Amino acid sequence: MFTDQxxxxxxxxxxxxxxxxxxxxxFIPRGGPDGGDGGKGGDVIFEVKxxxxxxxxxxxxxKFKAEDGVKGGPSQMxxxxxxxxxxxxxxxxxxxxxxxxxxxxxxxxxxxxxIVCKGGRGGRGNQHFATSRNQAPRTAEKGAPNxxxxxxxxxxxxxxxxxxGVPNAGKSxxxxxxxxxxxxxxxxxxxxxxxxxxxxxxxxxASVVLADIPGLIEGASHGAGLGHDFLRHIQRTRVxxxxxxxxxxxxxxDYSQINSELALFDPNLAKxxxxxxxxxxxxxxxxxxxxxxxxQFKKLNVELTTISALARTNTRELLVKAYxxxxxxxxxxxxxxxxxxxxxxDDPRDFKVTREGSQEWRVSGTAIERAxxxxxxxxxxxxxxxQKIMETLGVDEALRSAGIQExxxxxxxxxELEWQE
Numbered sequence: 001m002f003t004d005q006x007x008x009x010x011x012x013x014x015x016x017x018x019x020x021x022x023x024x025x026x027f028i029p030r031g032g033p034d035g036g037d038g039g040k041g042g043d044v045i046f047e048v049k050x051x052x053x054x055x056x057x058x059x060x061x062x063k064f065k066a067e068d069g070v071k072g073g074p075s076q077m078x079x080x081x082x083x084x085x086x087x088x089x090x091x092x093x094x095x096x097x098x099x100x101x102x103x104x105x106x107x108x109x110x111x112x113x114x115i116v117c118k119g120g121r122g123g124r125g126n127q128h129f130a131t132s133r134n135q136a137p138r139t140a141e142k143g144a145p146n147x148x149x150x151x152x153x154x155x156x157x158x159x160x161x162x163x164x165g166v167p168n169a170g171k172s173x174x175x176x177x178x179x180x181x182x183x184x185x186x187x188x189x190x191x192x193x194x195x196x197x198x199x200x201x202x203x204x205x206a207s208v209v210l211a212d213i214p215g216l217i218e219g220a221s222h223g224a225g226l227g228h229d230f231l232r233h234i235q236r237t238r239v240x241x242x243x244x245x246x247x248x249x250x251x252x253x254d255y256s257q258i259n260s261e262l263a264l265f266d267p268n269l270a271k272x273x274x275x276x277x278x279x280x281x282x283x284x285x286x287x288x289x290x291x292x293x294x295x296q297f298k299k300l301n302v303e304l305t306t307i308s309a310l311a312r313t314n315t316r317e318l319l320v321k322a323y324x325x326x327x328x329x330x331x332x333x334x335x336x337x338x339x340x341x342x343x344x345x346d347d348p349r350d351f352k353v354t355r356e357g358s359q360e361w362r363v364s365g366t367a368i369e370r371a372x373x374x375x376x377x378x379x380x381x382x383x384x385x386x387q388k389i390m391e392t393l394g395v396d397e398a399l400r401s402a403g404i405q406e407x408x409x410x411x412x413x414x415x416e417l418e419w420q421e
Contacts, residue, residue, distance in 0.1 A: 006058040007098050007152050013041025013082035015120030015143025016069030018128075022136065023075070033136060035126040036072030038143045041119030042082035050110040052090035055155050066117070069143055072125045082119055090155060092236055098150040116151070120144030159211035161200075161322050162237030164262075166254045169245040170279040174309040175212040178319050202323050211237060235266060238329050240274045241322055243309075246286030251278060252296045256376050260389070264367055273325050275305060277318055282308040353398050361404060361419075362411045363395055369413040377415070 016038025023031025044066050064087060070079035095104040095116065105114040123141030130137055163171040179198025201207045213234055234240070242258065244251040255276065263270040278293065280286050290306065297304045305321070307314040351365025368390070375386040390396050399410065399419070408419045 005152070005154050006055050006062070007150065008058055008062045008064060009148065009150050010044045010063075010085075010087075010117055011065045011148040012044050012085075012117035012146040013066040013068040013119040014146045015039070015041045015122040016079035016082075017071040017142045018123035018125040018140035019072035019074065020126045020138050020140045021074040033126040033130050034074060034076045035140050036074065036077040036079065037125050037128075038072050038122035038141075039069030039079035039081040040122045041069045041143065041146055042066030042084045043115050043119045044117040045084055045086045046089050046093070046095065046105070046107060046114045046116060047086050048091050048093070048107045048110055048112045049088040050091055052088060054090060055093070055153055057088075058153065066119060066146075068146075069119065069122050071143075072122070072140070076125070076127055079122060081122075084119070086113075089153065092156045094154045094156065096152040096154065098152045101152075104149075104151070117147040117149055120146050156236040159237045160208040160239065160326055161210045162234050162240050163210060163212045163243055164234060164240050164258060165243040166245060166248065166258065169243045169248075169254075170309045171212045171243050174241075174243060174279070174307075174315065175210055177309055177312055177315050179210055200319055202320065206323070208319075208323055208326065234262070234269055234272075237272070239322055239326050240272050241318070242274045242276045244276065244278045246278050246280035246283060246289075251289075251293060252376075255297075260371055260375070263370055264389075267370070273329055275318065275322055275325065276302055277305040277307050279307055279309055281306040282311045282313060349393055351393060351395060351398070353395075353402050355402065356411070359405070359408045360411065361399065361402070361408060363399070364412075365393075368393055368395055372412040372415050 018038050019035035021033070021035040023034045025031055044064060064085055066085035067082035069082045072079045089107055091108055091110065093107045095107070095114070096102065097104055104116060107114060121144040123143045126137045126140045129139045163175060165171055175198050178200045198210050198212070199207050200210055242255065244254055248254050259270060276297065278286065278290070281290070294304050305314065305318055307318050309315060349365070349367045351363055351368050354362050354364070356362050371386060371389045375383065377383060404410070404419050406419065406421055410417045410419055
């Protein structure tokens with residue numbers, strides 16, 4: 001089972017105790033102090049393993065403890081250091097303090113290491129406490145205590161290309177055609193309930209990693225379905241292939257919906273390079289609606305590519321085109337220090353309703369204004385989806401509670417709407 005979020009408890013090793021001991025040897029009746037130092041406790045270290053792509057190993061084991069240091073011995077013998085505990089994680093793992101929600105680290109590079117809990121220092125033996133006045137100290141230190149933390153691990157898949165679109169658009173089929181991945185495929189919504197990764201070869205010397213992100217639904221940016229779980233993975237992809245279902249009632253409205261959800265979840269997602277591909281072009285119904293769709297996308301200065309994942313029509317050309325755009329796209333930033341998470345200080349879903357006249361109202365808020373700015377008002381499907389976003393955010397209910405009447409004007413950003421029940 002794919003796992004991309006877990007909570008675990010980690011504890012470093014306690015330092016070994018120092019020893020109180022005096023040298024004992026034949027013909028030396030009053031040997032000096034020779035108690036050894038305790039060994040340092042083991043650290044808890046997270047290390048990136050590029051062969052991993054899930055956190056499923058943590059489902060069975062959620063408690064991790066490094067080895068304690070061994071206490072010191074006689075004859076100034078130091079105790080053995082506790083072994084470090086190295087915990088392998090996949091690239092793209094972010095470590096949070098589960099109690100404070102503070103980011104501890106972001107692990108993205110192969111073999112990258114991060115010490116999260118340091119082992120306790122070993123206690124000093126009595127040999128260190130001898131003075132001219134106290135030549136036989138019976139004092140030693142105990143080892144320093146360990147550190148422990150409760151962590152939340154989140155995985156954001158790192159991929160060159162991300163396949164996005166509504167459920168049943170054909171993303172899993174396209175992934176299986178382009179790569180060696182074998183995702184579950186069937187003709188019903190939400191076949192894919194977890195992201196899938198695959199590697200596609202461009203030529204002998206070049207390959208790319210593709211991620212099939214499960215289909216997004218209306219309200220995904222607000223947590224509907226498994227929205228947040230899916231959208232999180234898109235943040236780490238460099239180029240998006242936006243796959244449209246050619247047999248959908250309104251592929252253009254689907255395109256608008258997905259882009260609205262991306263921008264509502266994280267404005268940076270809407271800025272990622274996209275290739276828009278209309279799937280199932282081998283079907284006569286899709287060929288019939290193609291000219292009208294091309295006109296709609298041309299108005300947005302978006303080039304519409306046509307493919308058939310099942311028939312493998314233009315799939316290779318799509319991959320090559322995506323690779324060319326990828327070459328022109330900057331690498332994702334590499335974070336040695338903890339990575340900032342896309343999170344506003346205030347909840348972007350908050351909004352405010354104010355009355356500006358006897359029949360004029362204004363709704364202001366980050367999410368609702370962004371949704372309004374990204375809505376294609378000339379298309380009924382886009383308008384209906386905006387209305388559903390208003391319902392999801394609670395704007396409709398707030399306006400009714402404030403006393404809005406039929407025919408009143410509602411301003412949202414630069415747009416004015418007429419209120420109708």
